[in-house]
Amino acid sequence: MLLTEKKYVEWHENDTSHLARWLSASDHPAPRRIVIVDDKTTADEAYRLACAGTSMLYRGDFHNARQLLQAITRRIERTENNSAKRKSRKAANKAKNSTESDSKTLPNLFHQQRQMTAQRSRILSRLLLELDANYVSSLRRAPDMSNACLAAFGPLDKENQSCVLSFRDLQGALGAAGWREKGVVIKALGLSIYPHYGVFAPTRHEYVPLLLDAPLPKAFDVAYDIGTGTGLLAIILAKRGIKQIIATDVNPRALTCAQDNFERQGLAHIQLQQADLFPTDAPLANLIVCNPPWLPAKPTSPLEYSVYDANSAMLKGFLQGTKSHLAQQGEIWLILSDLAEHLQLRSRDELLGWIADAGLTVKYRLDTQPKHGRSQDKSDPLYTARSSEITSLWCLQSV
Incomplete structure (x- = not known):
């Protein structure tokens, strides 16, 4: 995405109102509920907030943020596996007393998988990072991400205004930079x-x-x-x-x-x-x-x-x-x-x-x-x- 239409996100931190550009690779709307989280936030707490539709702006260590996202992913996978097992048992019981053909079950299964993927994406996109106007992060141990973000999102206006994006979108930009290089x-x-x-x-x-x-x-x-x-x-x-x-x-x-x-x-x-x-x-x-x-x-x-x-x-x-x-x-x-x-x-x-x-x-x-x-x-x-x-x-x- 090249930045054409400007979107903004607002949050309160330390009794101060903050405003930043909102970047989304999937053109998702700017989050409305944002809380500040850091290295002390547990994976269970972060997962609960994300499932409830609350976005989390991370403050602390970059690598801890990445590990938190991985922990949330594991919890999603555990939930999905449990759900799949329940649905499998339900489908098996239904099959005993049903003549429903693959012409119905396969499309339904395909759409269910897409819905599950979309839900996973929504939950994972709740973990946010703030970057300055040059795509530089203030998090400890943050790598140089400026060139990858510039290639992915285009230049920001030089108005000293920061931007906010999901950690997952940032990973996508870094991954794309790797593909482009190798x-x-x-x-x-x-x-x-x-x-x-x-x-x-x-x-x-x-x-x-x-x-x-x-x-x-x-x-x-x-x-x-x-x-x-x-x-x-x-x-x-x-x-x-x-x-x-x-x-x-x-x-x-x-x-x-x-x-x-x-x-x-x-x-x-x-x-x-x-x-x-x-x-x-x-x-x-x-x-x-x-x-x-x-x-x-x-x-x-x-x-x-x-x-x-x-x-x-x-x-x-x-x-x-x-x-x-x-x-x-x-x-x-x-x-x-x-x-x-x-x-x-x-x-x-x-x-x-x-x-x-x-x-x-x-x-x-x-x-x-x-x-x-x-x-x-x-x-x-x-x-x-x-x-x-x-x-x-x-x-x-x-x-």
Whole structure:
């Protein structure tokens, strides 16, 4: 997030009223109830306050604050595990006397998991830190966080006004700075991609070999990468010899991130354009690639727009728009997981129907099985769906 609309948080401390800028990566409203806590505050007390909706502004030692957040996390996990056990027993008893199908239980389980994740996020976001106008903390043993916060939140007004943010958002900024420094290794390409804060990191990239193996169309002078993100797909197309590539994204952060990655690879010929889906004033494309969000659900934070697509709006909009931007005998490469199908959130017939409605047909499909940790984790409540997931490159062409 770049700071555009100013929001403020107010609290009382030492019989004095304080006002500071409010920063939130998820655009959460400024907290209304704030108490001061320090190194003497117990984890049980902090957890109780957080669950009651009270935010805590930390004073004391930075590393103690981090340990307090970890302790709150453990209490959340204990509560979640107990709740999951109760729900599991209840579901088992219900299953004995019910004919409810997976078409109902799996979507319900998915939404329950999302609600649990959102609740966890709300509780953890209650622990707050104050930084000065240069993103410097007064807490003891606090590291230098100024560059990470500047990259994440942009510059603050030089008015000597402090800012307040959740410790969790600060950890996100520090983590993003680490990713940006070390990069994400893409083994199939023999290079690294460097994500920026607020841009989805391609930690799952099992689809890269599919893009390397798919035969290029007979003519491949012009290609579009729709929703480029870090620029990974555009880089793959450039490595395969396509000379004119136009990469689009609606997120300014993604465009900056992609430009950085293009420059690192010496790919000056890739054009970037801020656009909702397709570029304007561009030649027709021989190849259009897109890796849209895979799950049809409503995003709850800016970063979730890379994962969740409410009502499959982007996917349907992409399919509907491709034909008018495609050259004769051109192809569309759609990268899509079928996890939504295993979760009963979308059917294969629906997907094929949207393809047909857009005047397109399936030329071929390349498949691969993901090997990420969650697909192997049998303790994951959604393991049955995740272990069956297939990621595909759908090659489409105009009817």
